[in-house]
Amino acid sequence: MSAAATARGQSIAGVQGLSPFRLGLRRLRRNRAAMAAASILVLLFTIAVFADFIAPYTYDSEVRDTSYAPPQLRWSRVPGQWLPRPFVYRRWYDFDPETNERRWYEDRSRRYPVVLFARGEEHRLLGVFRTDRHLVGLGAPIPEPVPLTTKIEAPDEEQLPPRLYFFGADARGRCIFSRLCYGARISMSIGLIGSAITFLLGMLIGGVSGFYGGKVDLVIQRLCEMVMMIPGFYLMLALRSALPLHLPATQVYLLLVVIMSFIGWAGFARVVRGLVLSIRSREYVLAAEALGASHPRIILRHVLPNTLSYAIISLTMAIPGYILGESGLSMIGLGIQDPEASWGNMLSEAMAIQQIKDHPWVLLPGLFIFLAVVAFNMLGDGLRDAFDPQGLTRQVPT
């Protein structure tokens, strides 16, 4: 009895030595789902940052003769080697005169091995280092040990270079895997930038509203209610309609972020306001006031920092909204425009049912959107469980 009590007492004493942040972090680490989500996100962000290195081709590198090429990766055993080696054949197609379907042919005279750090198109790694190395690519061809004779003559290599398609090719013969890597840049960053803007607006407006109360609060709350009543998707479409449909990708990107955070700040401001209302009456705020601190100083230095952990949780939960908004708009042709790659506009090819039926790999970008959204949701849930056990950030879902 006494031994157990001492042990418990010691462990409690040990826990008490940790800050609430450390405690939260410890809870977060124990949450396996949240940690899995975090590692998925790290992977996706890495892909986004090093997209031009990881992708074998650039987003607009196209070979029309490989339009809708299915995913291809073959494995061969090399004597004496334990692991099988991946390789590809050159492929081309023609149309079946009767069914009008694509018929694929392989040039089985040469194998193109898949190698690491292969030479390819030149790019700037991280925007600085000029290099032509890619993480994966095709090496020099190896003649097939037993060349198979085909009746159909293969086009020469000038016209039809060998291509590495992990995930198949799209309508214009571009590598879907490469485009997914480039698309990650847009989808992974838009949520961060969007929620950063939402963060600034929501913190400021919610903070002022909760701190001053009274008439200021009343006016701001009515304003929030109004913004929350806006049919978001319709307003997005309407505002988008005011601008030319074909704009450079960077401008569209900024436009999407601004429009979406303009719609999204209100809900967040309400959360902040609620938190500020409760913090406002704490002793340390009174103390600051008694010491003669100015209102902006109290709000910025004493009140808002204490809402920070809740704010970050709410924002993590808000990021999927931005990702979905961008991909939705891009999918229907109002977001990022075609040669540029985004997960949304890659999906626009899948809007024709015949395409899904014949070339199901055009659906892959949707899987990545799903993955990113799930990961952010799970991480948000985990953060909430770890840092907000009282459930202050729980709100009515919109």
Next chain:
Amino acid sequence: MLTHILRRILIAVPLLLAMSFVTFIFMTVVYRGDPLAQYRLDPTTSEESLNRLKKQYHLDRPPIVRYFLWLGGILRGDLGFSLHQKQHVWPIIRSRIGPTLLLSLSAMCCAWLLAVPLGIQCAVHQGKFRDRFFSFLAFLGMAVPSFFFALLLLWGISVVGVLPLGGYQSPQFDSFSFGRKVADIAAHLILPTLVLGFGAMGGLQRIMRGNMLEVLRSQYVTTARAKGLSETRVVYWHALRTAINPMITIFGYELSGLLSGAALMEIVINWPGLGNLMLAAVRAQDQPLVMGNMLISGVLLILGNLVADILLALSDPRISYS
């Protein structure tokens, strides 16, 4: 109650004004598209008739005057004239309201019919396999992008081939008997209803589960059990009525969320609703149609919120808006 409804409408009016004003300013001042562009392209249109059109639709006036003329028209029940479609805006929009409402309402019914029983099951069997499974389902519903889910289902259907692949009616719809017409629309409705309903279900189910857990811990439930009532009666009669109450608050939010979400779904499956119309109008830079559509969808949302408020007051005697 009446004053509350009036107040809600009073808030809605400036909102609609602001929304339409922003849209208008964007479309006329920022973009400055030429509404007569397609008439100019037609060589048979004379300069004279162009000028006449300009005068008739006040295109020669400054934008701010045109905005007020548009507002005045609305007060007289005239949403304007779409030069692009050569038709009044209201009849175009009116024909689209039905399908959009039908889709939103059926998706909502689907979501509620799934969420409430599943939420109850989760709460009653807390921590067991059933709870975990349905909670996972709810999580999936919240996370899977509706358009991606719809495309996946379309793929499945195109392989199996039992349901229509998008759209609202079969091509031969007009020749059908009444019964077949209903069946036809119902068959087209299944896919989008499932997708939107599944998406909306997740959040609802989580809240229902939370409410139910809280209620099941309360003392009157213990009393009911102590009285010897059957567990079914305790859960579905005593606890459910209290647990479902807060759900009605969400009703309005849910409806507005569905109306917005339905827009994208309409585009993906080619459903002839307001969202699809909006996209067409945006692509054609058809300003009167965009404005009218914006206004009508705003009104629909506000009506949805109002209905939610009224329902809440009816269901919870503690709430009176006075």
